[in-house]
Amino acid sequence: MDWYKDSVYARLVVRRAILGVLTLFLVSLVVFSATQLLPGDTARAVLGRSATPERLEALRAQLHLDDPAILQFARWAGGLLSGDPGISLVNGKPVAELIGPRISNSLVLLGLVGLFGIPPSILLGIYAALRRGRRSDSSVSVVALALAAAPEFVIAIGLILLFSTVVFQWLPPVSMIRPGMSILDRPDILVLPVLTLSLVCFPYIFRMMRASMIEVLESDYMEMAKLKGLSPARLVFLHGLPNAIAPTVQVIALTFAYLAGGVVVVEYVFAFPGIGQGLINAIATRDIPTIQCIVLALAGFYVAVNILADVIVVSVTPRLRARAWQKP
Amino acid sequence: MATTSFRKAKRLLSLGIGTVGLVLALGVILLAIVGPFVAPHSPLDFAGAPYQPAGDGLLLGADSLGRDVFSRLLAGGSGILALAAVATIMGVLAGAIMGVAAGYLKGAFDELVMRVLDVAMAFPQTILALLFVSIVGPAPWLIALMVGVIHAPQVARVARSASLKVADADFVLFAETTGASSWKIMTREILPNIFDPLLVELGLRFTYSIALIAGLSFLGFGQQPPTPDWGLMINENRIGMAQNPWAVLAPIALIAVLTIGMNLFTDAVSRLTRARSAELNEAEPQSQALDLSSAGSAR
Numbered sequence: 001m002d003w004y005k006d007s008v009y010a011r012l013v014v015r016r017a018i019l020g021v022l023t024l025f026l027v028s029l030v031v032f033s034a035t036q037l038l039p040g041d042t043a044r045a046v047l048g049r050s051a052t053p054e055r056l057e058a059l060r061a062q063l064h065l066d067d068p069a070i071l072q073f074a075r076w077a078g079g080l081l082s083g084d085p086g087i088s089l090v091n092g093k094p095v096a097e098l099i100g101p102r103i104s105n106s107l108v109l110l111g112l113v114g115l116f117g118i119p120p121s122i123l124l125g126i127y128a129a130l131r132r133g134r135r136s137d138s139s140v141s142v143v144a145l146a147l148a149a150a151p152e153f154v155i156a157i158g159l160i161l162l163f164s165t166v167v168f169q170w171l172p173p174v175s176m177i178r179p180g181m182s183i184l185d186r187p188d189i190l191v192l193p194v195l196t197l198s199l200v201c202f203p204y205i206f207r208m209m210r211a212s213m214i215e216v217l218e219s220d221y222m223e224m225a226k227l228k229g230l231s232p233a234r235l236v237f238l239h240g241l242p243n244a245i246a247p248t249v250q251v252i253a254l255t256f257a258y259l260a261g262g263v264v265v266v267e268y269v270f271a272f273p274g275i276g277q278g279l280i281n282a283i284a285t286r287d288i289p290t291i292q293c294i295v296l297a298l299a300g301f302y303v304a305v306n307i308l309a310d311v312i313v314v315s316v317t318p319r320l321r322a323r324a325w326q327k328p
Numbered sequence: 329m330a331t332t333s334f335r336k337a338k339r340l341l342s343l344g345i346g347t348v349g350l351v352l353a354l355g356v357i358l359l360a361i362v363g364p365f366v367a368p369h370s371p372l373d374f375a376g377a378p379y380q381p382a383g384d385g386l387l388l389g390a391d392s393l394g395r396d397v398f399s400r401l402l403a404g405g406s407g408i409l410a411l412a413a414v415a416t417i418m419g420v421l422a423g424a425i426m427g428v429a430a431g432y433l434k435g436a437f438d439e440l441v442m443r444v445l446d447v448a449m450a451f452p453q454t455i456l457a458l459l460f461v462s463i464v465g466p467a468p469w470l471i472a473l474m475v476g477v478i479h480a481p482q483v484a485r486v487a488r489s490a491s492l493k494v495a496d497a498d499f500v501l502f503a504e505t506t507g508a509s510s511w512k513i514m515t516r517e518i519l520p521n522i523f524d525p526l527l528v529e530l531g532l533r534f535t536y537s538i539a540l541i542a543g544l545s546f547l548g549f550g551q552q553p554p555t556p557d558w559g560l561m562i563n564e565n566r567i568g569m570a571q572n573p574w575a576v577l578a579p580i581a582l583i584a585v586l587t588i589g590m591n592l593f594t595d596a597v598s599r600l601t602r603a604r605s606a607e608l609n610e611a612e613p614q615s616q617a618l619d620l621s622s623a624g625s626a627r
Contacts, residue, residue, distance in 0.1 A: 023450045030451075034459050142345060142592070146584075149591030151539035153546045154584050157562060157576060166573045173569075261454035265543055280547065283462040295459050302452035 012314060016307045027299040028080070032073050035288050046089060046286045062087070063288070080296065086289035090282075095293045099278055103297065105183050106263055106274035109193055110256065117198025118205060118252060125209025125248070126236060132214055140206070148203035152262050156196045156269040163192060175272040183273065193270045200262055201255045208251040212244040219243075246316040253309030260302040346596020352589030356582050360405025367399035371556040375399075379571035388574040391565050393554075397575045404556035405582065407468075408545065412537035415472040419479025419537075420530050426480065427487025428514050428522070432495050441484065448481040454540070461549045471550065475540050479533045486529050490522035497521075524601035531594030535587050542583050558583055 035042075043059040044051060059065075064072055079086055085095040128137045147155070164173035175189035183190060216222060217240060225239045264276035271277060275294055282290035368387075369375045376390035383389070388397040430441040457474040464470055494500065495518065503513050544550045545559030553560065558579035565575035 019450070023447070026447065027451060027456070030456060031459065034456075034463050145591050145595055146588040149535050149539070149587040150584050151543050151546075151587065153543055153559075153562070154580055154587075157566070157580050158584070161569065161573060161577060161580070165569045166577075257452075260452055261458075264455070264458065265547065268547060279458075283458075291459065291462070295455055298455050299452045302455070303450065306450065 009314060013307075013311055016310050020303045020307050023303050024296070024300060027303075028077060028296055029073070031292050031295050031299075032076060035292060036069060042288075046288065059089070062089075076292070080293070085293040085296075088287055088290050090285050090287045090290075095289050098290060099275060099294060099297065102273060102275045102278045105272070106267070106276065108183060109190070109197065109263065109267075109272065109274060110259060112190060112194045113197045113201065113259070114256075116194060117201055121198075121202045121205035122209050122248065124202075125206045126213050126241070128206070128210045129213035129217060130236070132210075137210075141210070144203035144206050147199055152196065152200050152265045153269055155199050156192070156266055159192050159196055159199075160269070173270075175270040177273060189270075189272075193266055193272050196266050196269075197259060197262060200266075201252075201259070204251050204255050205248060209244070209248045212247045213240060216240045216244040246313060249316050250309050250313045253305055253312055257302045257305040257309065260298045260305075264298075344596070346593045349589040349592025349596070352585050353593060354589075356405070356586040356589070357409060359402065359582070360409050363402030364406060367396075367402040369396040369399040371395065371400040371403040372554055379565075379568035379575070381572050382574055388578055389572040391561065391572070391575045392568055397561075397565075397572070397578060400556035400561060401558070401578050401582070404558045404561055404579065407551050407555070407557055408538060408541050408559065411468055411472050411541050411550075412475075412534060415475035415537045415541070416479065416530065416534045418472065418476035420483050420526065420533055422476065423480040423483025423485075423529075424487045424519075424526055427484040427489075428491045428518050430484070431488040431491025432514050432518055433510065434495070438488075441488075445481045445484055453478045457540075458544075458547075458549070461544060466544075466549045466552060471541060471544060475537050478540070479536070483526075483529050483533065486525050487522060490525045491518050494518055494521045524605065528594060528598040528601060531590060531597065535590040535594065538583070538587050538590070 042063065042065055043056045047055055047059060064075060067075075076086070083096065087093070088095050088098055124140055128140050131137045150158075160173045162168065163171045171191050172189050173192075175183070175186075175193055177183055177186060177189065222235065222240060225235055230239070263274060264279055266272070267274045267276035268280045275297060279291065279294045279298075281287075282294060364371075372395065374394045375396040376384070376386050376394050378390060378392055378394045380386060380390035380394065386396055386398065388401065391397050391400060426441055426445075430438040457478060460474060461470060500513060500517050503517050508516075541550065542559040545557050546563050548560070548563065550559055551557040553564065561579045562576050565572070569576050
């Protein structure tokens with residue numbers, strides 16, 4: 001266990017991971033008890049008023065509704081741990097098979113946001129820091145404030161109005177694909193969802209980058225570097241950025257955690273075949289095993305990215321990193 | 329007294345873009361409150377053909393069923409606003425009580441509150457709110473409760489750190505020596521002195537409440553048809569966006585102006601109070617950085 005004692009770093013990861021597992025356990029308890037809250041008889045609530053007694057009985061047997069709640073929870077949690085989240089109530093297929101492709105579609109979406117949405121936000125933050133106090137700085141800042149306030153669906157519908165219906169008709173307003181097709185076959189359907197989510201992320205990343213860059217630019221070592229006659233580009237990107245990036249990287253991670261909720265609305269607006277739209281569909285059809293599984297998957301993503309954010313902060317902050325490798 | 333409040337008002341007006349935001353937000357709020365009484369048509373009656381374009385007696389045209397968009401717009405904001413107000417007040421009140429008590433009493437109670445808050449913040453709150461609302465049904469009390477519960481931990485953190493700063497101040501120590509009860513000290517001494525950050529929280533929380541509640545009703549988990557509601561209107565009329573864009577554009581614009589206006593105003597107020605507190609006690613200036621924790625998980 002020497003590595004554990006030696007490194008604050010490893011200790012941090014282990015502690016956060018244990019906390020994360022604990023959180024996920026609590027979330028799964030909440031998710032399970034929420035579905036127990038269905039008013040009246042769960043089977044009837046799922047099947048509706050016109051259900052026949054035979055079908056009600058069959059569903060009760062399938063969901064083990066007559067067992068005690070603890071046993072139901074244990075069976076469900078056990079199934080999840082062994083990779084079997086149950087059978088969809090809508091079409092009788094395994095839930096894992098239904099949401100697997102949706103998860104990868106959503107991850108593609110988030111990956112593209114990271115690739116195309118994050119760098120411009122960082123660059124604009126640096127630009128605003130360099131021009132702080134001037135008109136260009138304050139106007140970008142006001143735009144960021146506005147984007148931070150506007151709900152995701154407002155941004156999404158605004159983009160649809162602008163780019164796919166009323167003003168221009170450049171891009172498809174919905175991101176639907178035929179069954180069996182990959183979303184990567186149709187890059188055009190990805191543009192608006194990626195743009196929306198990027199605009200949702202922009203204000204937080206931009207403001208953090210701007211604030212920490214301003215702090216670095218006013219430091220003594222930057223003054224020194226300037227006096228040495230370094231070129232502005234070298235000054236900003238080689239000396240400034242590495243010192244200013246740490247808080248921004250944490251914010252980027254936190255923003256992605258937050259997107260676990262944001263994708264639900266945005267995917268719904270664009271009918272994008274991801275996990276968020278899957279959740280809304282499952283809710284509409286009262287497909288309880290699917291709802292439970294998707295909520296837990298989103299929660300798992302949220303918890304994991306939060307842990308990642310903590311770890312990243314330590315690894316990109318030179319001061320903390322030094323402490324992490326010091327022997328106590 | 330009159331001069332100080334006048335000065336306060338004058339300073340608020342000198343906020344520039346913040347004033348613009350306040351005027352915009354108040355305009356939308358006024359429209360939502362007065363709107364239902366001045367609407368030219370009933371929001372539920374048919375006034376034209378489905379997706380009839382603007383003109384011909386209908387200022388903003390007709391919606392998916394041929395109802396007057398303008399009248400539905402005037403009637404469709406009060407529900408969201410009322411719910412957002414209730415949720416905000418509940419969340420800020422609960423958070424302030426927890427935060428002030430933790431910050432003043434300190435010790436084991438503080439520790440307990442902070443750990444509970446940590447757990448609450450580790451939860452993906454928006455997703456869980458969606459889960460509950462979708463399962464129990466779109467009851468207004470549940471939506472207000474859920475949004476309030478989402479706000480409370482964030483407010484509690486702010487209230488706690490603000491209380492910690494004044495908990496050892498001379499006037500608190502003086503009140504303690506006079507034998508005032510903890511309750512009295514918290515309500516009479518601490519609370520008035522952390523009013524500024526709480527006010528900023530109130531503005532932020534109200535903005536996020538509107539965004540959250542409008543989002544829920546857009547997803548169909550808020551007011552149910554045929555009730556006029558901005559979020560619902562946007563979803564109902566999406567298909568006819570090409571024929572009558574106003575049916576979507578108008579509610580979108582109102583929600584955007586309201587939330588953006590509120591945020592511009594709150595931001596200006598927060599910069600003002602921060603500058604003032606830095607001026608007053610030369611305490612370490614609070615970080616100018618964005619309060620992501622509140623912004624992110626609130627929504």
